[in-house]
Amino acid sequence: MSALALVRASHPGPVVAVTALALALAVSEGLGPVRVVLVGAAVFFGQLTVGWSNDLVDRARDSVVGRTDKPLATGELDVRLTRLACGAAVVATVVLSLACGWMAGLVHLGCVAVAWAYNLGLKSTVLSWLPYAAAFGGLTVFVALAGQPPALPAAWVPLAAAMLGVGAHLVNALPDLADDAATGVRGLPHRLGAGGATVAAAVVLVAGSVVAATGTSSAPRTLVLAGLVVVVALGVVAVLARGRTPFRAAVAIALVDAVLVVAAR
Numbered sequence: 001m002s003a004l005a006l007v008r009a010s011h012p013g014p015v016v017a018v019t020a021l022a023l024a025l026a027v028s029e030g031l032g033p034v035r036v037v038l039v040g041a042a043v044f045f046g047q048l049t050v051g052w053s054n055d056l057v058d059r060a061r062d063s064v065v066g067r068t069d070k071p072l073a074t075g076e077l078d079v080r081l082t083r084l085a086c087g088a089a090v091v092a093t094v095v096l097s098l099a100c101g102w103m104a105g106l107v108h109l110g111c112v113a114v115a116w117a118y119n120l121g122l123k124s125t126v127l128s129w130l131p132y133a134a135a136f137g138g139l140t141v142f143v144a145l146a147g148q149p150p151a152l153p154a155a156w157v158p159l160a161a162a163m164l165g166v167g168a169h170l171v172n173a174l175p176d177l178a179d180d181a182a183t184g185v186r187g188l189p190h191r192l193g194a195g196g197a198t199v200a201a202a203v204v205l206v207a208g209s210v211v212a213a214t215g216t217s218s219a220p221r222t223l224v225l226a227g228l229v230v231v232v233a234l235g236v237v238a239v240l241a242r243g244r245t246p247f248r249a250a251v252a253i254a255l256v257d258a259v260l261v262v263a264a265r
Helices: 002-009 012-028 033-064 079-099 102-119 129-145 156-182 188-215 221-240 245-263
Strands: none
Touching: 002 033, 002 079, 012 033, 012 129, 012 245, 033 079, 033 102, 033 129, 079 102, 102 129, 129 156, 156 188, 156 245, 188 221, 188 245, 221 245
């Protein structure tokens, strides 16, 4: 049971999603098999540290609002075990990141550091969006620098990825706005409110789609045009619909954005 609880406390959804995005970027960059594995492993362990540190920092807050989906808050998962797992993941992240090259490694460790900064306090400020922008944008720089020889990506790539990160932050916060407000978390989504955050997410994700679509001519035009049509339609739904539909539409836009960023490489 402890192993399963440990997995749940790692935020497995974001771990898998961000690792998959990194692997897709690595393949699209033409990295060799060994480098692809190193990039994926570094991002995987980095995301584990982010998820575990988040739940360790928030365990008292999660307990106050009765988060039964949080094993640390319910007492199902031992705090010491989680700290040990997180520490081991930190070591693995450092080693694997630097194995991708010292420049690439430092960039990735910077991405993980800003994610930790979010967990440690930035989430409660108006700058809560900044770690997401820096981490997602930096991820594309990390993957490009992991190539042999290392090379910086075109400027539009981290820009589009940063917009995707901001949109992901706004979307990710929507289901927890009430719980966060009850425990004093006042990040950008909370200041915008559910309606404002949904509209802002749709706008920034659509803008990111446009940046990705116009950044290069290497992606199939049919795919790009189809993606933009879908994104605009979803953006309209996110702004006009009610209930959980805007949230689902924003998530769908984020997924299309990720496909466009990878396809446009």
